Amino acid sequence: MRYEKALVWLRNDLRWEDNLTIKKATELAKTILPVYCLDPRQFGPGDFGLQKTGVHRARFLLETLRDLQEQIAAKGGKLLFLRGHPEKEIPALAREIGAGVICFSQEVTGEEIQVEEALEKEAWQHGIATESYWQATLFHIDDLPFPVNQLPEVFTRFRKECEKMASVRPLETMTEPVRFAIVPETISNKLPDLQELGYDQAAQEPAGDMPFKGGSSAAWKRLNHYFWKTAALADYKNTRNGLLGADYSSKFSPWLALGALSPRQIYWEIRRFESEKTKNQSTYWLIFELIWRDFFRLMAKKHGNRIFQLAGIQDKSGYRKEDREVFSKWSAGKTGIPFIDANMRELNQTGFMSNRGRQLVASFLVNDLEIDWRWGAAYFEQQLIDYDPCSNWGNWMYIAGVGNDPRSDRYFNILLQAKKYDPQGEYIARWIPELAKLTGFDRHIPFQLSSKTLKKRGVKLENDYPVPLVSPENWSI
Known part of the structure; x- marks a missing residue:
């Protein structure tokens, strides 16, 4: 020493x-x-x-x-x-x-x-x-099969090379007990509360299907529930695009973002699950997602502040609207497109949104509303409890077509997505109660219903729910 x-x-x-x-x-x-x-x-x-x-x-x-x-x-x-x-x-x-x-x-x-x-x-x-x-990563930077400045720009190649040539290091263990330094009494040691940081104390309680609580104690409680109590991990690949409930995905990302849980801890627990329970596509797919997280972090290290610029890492020039009123309606969940609004309202009320929802609201902002993608990324930075700059800005670049996506047309048909992932409109009813009076898929298309149908169900567009900001005619289903 x-x-x-x-x-x-x-x-x-x-x-x-x-x-x-x-x-x-x-x-x-x-x-x-x-x-x-x-x-x-x-x-x-x-x-x-x-x-x-x-x-x-x-x-x-x-x-x-x-x-x-x-x-x-x-x-x-x-x-x-x-x-x-x-x-x-x-x-x-x-x-x-x-x-x-x-x-x-x-x-x-x-x-x-x-x-x-x-x-x-x-x-x-x-x-x-x-x-x-x-x-912070699953694979240590010193163990990668390439230097960072030669990192493959396409995820598939990065993943395959890492899986073939790199290995995940064992967990770090310490010899207990650790000796702590004595803290002088003159040093104040109070953790501030929300009000002292300038927030409204009344706004702290989230209203989602899963109560997220910070800290590694809660992280391990969640991991034990998802892996060992419910074995939900074994079906992860099939359920990961879900929208409702606690267990459609692992939901480890908030703890990963703050390092309350490390990617290696998750990885080695997956390996234990595979040896004691089952090994299948779902167990691999969670590792696959951890590798995506590595990829975005290393891309940020390779490209620096370019990930925060309008042209992204592809240096694609192009004009994006700076319409504050339209952006405000998107961020408030008042676009008139129920599937977009429900996801944004969940984000605003809980600080969390499903992976599927994030892709859809980003595509809508960028491709349908034509707003600067960085506005959306910054709004996610403000709202998400699992905000991580590398994954957040990397994913937004991906959707905007200025990142690591080999495709240039990452556009989502919102109604087709709604039909696939929420055919009965249950997600809409959960987050847009003013449309719960409608039934089934009608909850996604109030703008297509006749005045007679809307009146019968007690829904008034513009009064109860806004008319669409964009025409849904392009979304054939």
């Missing part, structure tokens, strides 16, 4: 188990002090007149931090909370407690890298070492 104390700056790695940064810190120093810094830039204005972090994201983060705080307390330590710019606050704390090294996990997008570099510069000026570690 080279240092008396190590400061562990936690970021999107909010778990104790399988945490390489914490493990390395325990190897570098006699004692460690974990700390999380709430950066005010993450809770203020975002791009395109939106908020950086919405209330659902903020709630989920605070729950995750509280859970980790309790886990560390049970081990005899403290998780410190700072408020301010990490590049200033973290080195200042290191100086105050006499830490010789700051350990942290590496990120890949511009804002995060700027903070890392500024922190390292500040620490160096005061003689404090920094050590950073890669641990």
